[in-house]
Every structure is written in structure tokens, then in C-alpha cells.
Amino acid sequence: MTDERVEHPVTGLDETVHQRVRLGILTIAHEARRVEFGYLRDHLGLTAGNLSKHLSVLEAAGLVGIEKGYEGKRARTWITLTAAGSRALAEEIERLKQLISRVESTGNV
């Protein structure tokens, strides 16, 4: 017997990466060598607490590195995309493209 169920593209999406805020963090981190905490907070329209929560999820998954330091006398937190983070973002983008292609091939969207 053949299992006729076909997996939908969204079943391959990783919620660690797909979640709206985290997708934003990974996208911005992908654009620069490193990105400052306050920049992420402002550009994504988040509170510091909410941003910290999502950064912890990404760090625990090994997708970003977090580095604390100083810029002059000011404490700063810098976020960098890891190699695994870069691969995870690429995979998310690939799956989103499959999803878009599926939606666009089946209707008027």
C-alpha cells in the first residue's frame, strides 16, 4: 500500500526560524557582520525584553552568537549570525519560495 499523503511545504518550516521576530533578527544579522542590540530593537519595533527572549531562543539553537562589550564607555551587545544560522535562514527562504510558488500556481493570489 502506498501512503498517498503528501507533505505540505509548511511542515518543513522550522518554527525557531520562521517565527516573525526571529526571522527579522536573522535577516538583519545576515545583512551585516554584526548588529547592535538597540538597532535590532528599534528596527523590529520591539521592547528590550521581547528582543532578549527571542535572542535567547536563537542563541540556544546555535543560530546567533551574542557578544557583550563596550563602545567608548557604553555597554553594548552585539549579535552575529553563525554558520548554522546562515544555513537555517537559507533553508527558510528556500521553503518560503516553494510555498509562494504553490500558492501562486493554484489561485488568484
Next chain:
Amino acid sequence: MTDERVEHPVTGLDETVHQRVRLGILTIAHEARRVEFGYLRDHLGLTAGNLSKHLSVLEAAGLVGIEKGYEGKRARTWITLTAAGSRALAEEIERLKQLISRVESTGNV
């Protein structure tokens, strides 16, 4: 003074639509006039409880309609995409395209 902060594409994503499972439900509902509960459950790899929870969120937002009926003697639940659901899916797809274009213009992904 000019506010130089530019909003990131993910800030425009609606979590009601973007969430992985709900995006799958809307995409499948978009592909057919109506879709049966068990079909969604199997194709998205969900438990009935998890699917019900996400359908309630979509129904409360007016993005899907839920209709109960019979197929022969079997109770069935049918899901249809509303006009608002169709617009919301189209908007999500449009924003995802902007995001993909931004990622692809700034790196090796």
C-alpha cells in the same frame, strides 16, 4: 527632524497569518473550494486538538469559515477561506517576497 528608522519587512507580517500551521491551513484552503478537517490534519501532520486551536484563531479573525455537516452518515467539518482570508494570504505572500528579495540582495543566501 527626520526619523531615520526604516521598518523591516517582518514588522508588517501578521502573526495570525504568518504562524507556520496557520499559513499551511490558509494555503491549503486557498487551493480548493473547501477542505475537510481530516485532510488538513493529515497533510499538516497535526493532532486534531492542535488543528482545532489554530482553526479557532483563524475563524475568530474572520479568515476562515467552518461548517459542520455529514458525508453519508459521517460527521464532517469543512473549512473555507473567506474573502478576508484570501486578502490576508495575498498580503502575507507579498511581504514574504519583499523579505526574500531583501535577503537575496544582501548576501550569499
